[in-house]
Amino acid sequence: MPARVRLxxxxxxxxxxxxxxxxxxxxxxTLREIGDALGIRSTNGxxxxxxxxxxxxxxxxxxxxxxxLRLVDAERDPFALDDGTPTLMVVSRTASDQPxxxxxRPTAYFAVDPYFLRGVGDVEACFIGRxxxxxxxxxxxxxxxxxxVEEVPREDLxxxxxxxFLVGEELRVRRYHFANDRVHLRPADRHYTxxxxxxxxxxxxxxxxxxxxxxxx
Amino acid sequence: MPARVRLxxxxxxxxxxxxxxxxxxxxxxTLREIGDALGIRSTNGxxxxxxxxxxxxxxxxxxxxxxxLRLVDAERDPFALDDGTPTLMVVSRTASDQPxxxxxRPTAYFAVDPYFLRGVGDVEACFIGRxxxxxxxxxxxxxxxxxxVEEVPREDLxxxxxxxFLVGEELRVRRYHFANDRVHLRPADRHYTxxxxxxxxxxxxxxxxxxxxxxxx
DNA sequence: ACTATAAGTGAAAATCATTTCACCGCGCCG
DNA sequence: CGGCGCGGTGAAATGATTTTCACTTATAGT
Numbered sequence: 001m002p003a004r005v006r007l008x009x010x011x012x013x014x015x016x017x018x019x020x021x022x023x024x025x026x027x028x029x030t031l032r033e034i035g036d037a038l039g040i041r042s043t044n045g046x047x048x049x050x051x052x053x054x055x056x057x058x059x060x061x062x063x064x065x066x067x068x069l070r071l072v073d074a075e076r077d078p079f080a081l082d083d084g085t086p087t088l089m090v091v092s093r094t095a096s097d098q099p100x101x102x103x104x105r106p107t108a109y110f111a112v113d114p115y116f117l118r119g120v121g122d123v124e125a126c127f128i129g130r131x132x133x134x135x136x137x138x139x140x141x142x143x144x145x146x147x148x149v150e151e152v153p154r155e156d157l158x159x160x161x162x163x164x165f166l167v168g169e170e171l172r173v174r175r176y177h178f179a180n181d182r183v184h185l186r187p188a189d190r191h192y193t194x195x196x197x198x199x200x201x202x203x204x205x206x207x208x209x210x211x212x213x214x215x216x217x
Numbered sequence: 218m219p220a221r222v223r224l225x226x227x228x229x230x231x232x233x234x235x236x237x238x239x240x241x242x243x244x245x246x247t248l249r250e251i252g253d254a255l256g257i258r259s260t261n262g263x264x265x266x267x268x269x270x271x272x273x274x275x276x277x278x279x280x281x282x283x284x285x286l287r288l289v290d291a292e293r294d295p296f297a298l299d300d301g302t303p304t305l306m307v308v309s310r311t312a313s314d315q316p317x318x319x320x321x322r323p324t325a326y327f328a329v330d331p332y333f334l335r336g337v338g339d340v341e342a343c344f345i346g347r348x349x350x351x352x353x354x355x356x357x358x359x360x361x362x363x364x365x366v367e368e369v370p371r372e373d374l375x376x377x378x379x380x381x382f383l384v385g386e387e388l389r390v391r392r393y394h395f396a397n398d399r400v401h402l403r404p405a406d407r408h409y410t411x412x413x414x415x416x417x418x419x420x421x422x423x424x425x426x427x428x429x430x431x432x433x434x
Numbered sequence: 435a436c437t438a439t440a441a442g443t444g445a446a447a448a449t450c451a452t453t454t455c456a457c458c459g460c461g462c463c464g
Numbered sequence: 465c466g467g468c469g470c471g472g473t474g475a476a477a478t479g480a481t482t483t484t485c486a487c488t489t490a491t492a493g494t
Binding site for chain 2: 440441442443444445448449450451
């Protein structure tokens with residue numbers, strides 16, 4: 001932590017109030033609440049006080065948002081609310097021709113240890129889906145397993161990588177192969193056959209690379 | 218946790234979103250933010266959804282307050298925000314005749330979503346080990362996979378449950394069967410043979426029940 | 435066929451919160 | 465002295481959020 005600029009007495013009172021308020025209420029206070037606590041009648045007085053805290057790097061603000069206040073370096077705060085573990089959405093069934101809906105109705109959110117996201121450029125580009133069939137049994141991926149998917153453009157996939165595809169309304173986990181201008185979905189189970197699609201076939205959306213697997217037994 | 222009234226699918230989605238939002242932002246979401254996440258255009262739709270959550274005792278609301286939302290019993294919930302996501306140790310190789318050393322030199326700690334610890338009596342009794350062989354390939358568990366183990370007395374295991382055993386210095390994942398005063402370790406792979414041990418054989422320590430699986434690919 | 439519940443839409447009303455404007459007083463420093 | 469940062473007041477504008485109203489659709493139960 002770089003040594004931060006010192007706070008004036010009044011600024012410190014405001015900062016300490018914000019911290020204690022967040023601990024008690026699990027959310028940031030409004031300007032008026034801060035004012036009431038410090039005996040400031042004008043919200044503008046508080047506004048400028050908080051502005052000073054922001055300028056000195058103690059706090060960040062989201063413009064025009066109610067309670068748009070955040071403690072900087074909250075993870076270092078002994079009263080921090082969480083441990084910074086990334087949380088990924090578990091997506092629900094989505095039709096392959098409307099992949100933009102993929103993230104619209106998450107059924108849950110799972111905390112995923114950063115170890116499983118190692119090497120991922122953008123955590124925001126990751127989500128969790130459920131394997132729709134047993135086509136990858138040979139690779140130890142079973143129907144219903146939660147797969148961690150890194151959403152990448154199809155072009156970034158390399159042949160042989162395990163990837164997730166939306167076929168119909170089903171999430172299909174397969175090995176990706178591209179040859180003869182066709183996307184091949186290669187299963188790892190005798191009872192499943194390889195499928196082929198044109199890269200722009202709306203019946204098959206290439207969701208991304210499978211980088212992890214979670215299962216509850 | 219007292220058994221609360223069941224939530225509908227939609228209500229659960231809303232609740233899960235609120236939880237995850239609060240973990241990520243350290244403050245409650247607005248109605249519109251919830252609506253955006255669930256694909257609800259009318260704030261009133263969200264308003265009523267949250268009203269249902271309130272009626273069923275999952276959240277509390279402060280009237281007319283921006284982000285006036287609170288998770289009920291957040292401090293009593295073992296997986297509540299202030300406790301963060303539970304973190305389990307990844308144990309290292311340990312000899313079966315010294316099982317007490319199991320937890321002594323953890324190689325890492327993984328955050329594990331509470332979903333995978335559902336039904337577990339004591340989170341402290343859980344740890345993570347790595348499958349030492351491919352003996353459970355047929356059940357989609359492969360050598361090197363991280364298995365979440367709930368340490369329970371051998372007597373609490375039921376026949377047919379997947380369990381973790383320490384044999385020599387290897388963590389063996391197998392199905393547990395008890396018959397004729399012998400512990401049977403039943404593999405799910407043609408190339409592995411069933412093993413048997415006396416319950417107090419120091420060459421085989423029954424570590425506990427396997428309740429989850431994590432894999433990075 | 436009724437009725438109730440769940441889950442909406444869309445718009446308007448009422449509050450709440452943030453931001454901006456104009457202006458004041460104090461202490462400090464060059 | 466004049467300028468500047470700090471800490472205000474008070475009011476008004478703007479934007480965000482919650483709440484209410486009227487009406488819709490689908491599903492399940494009696």
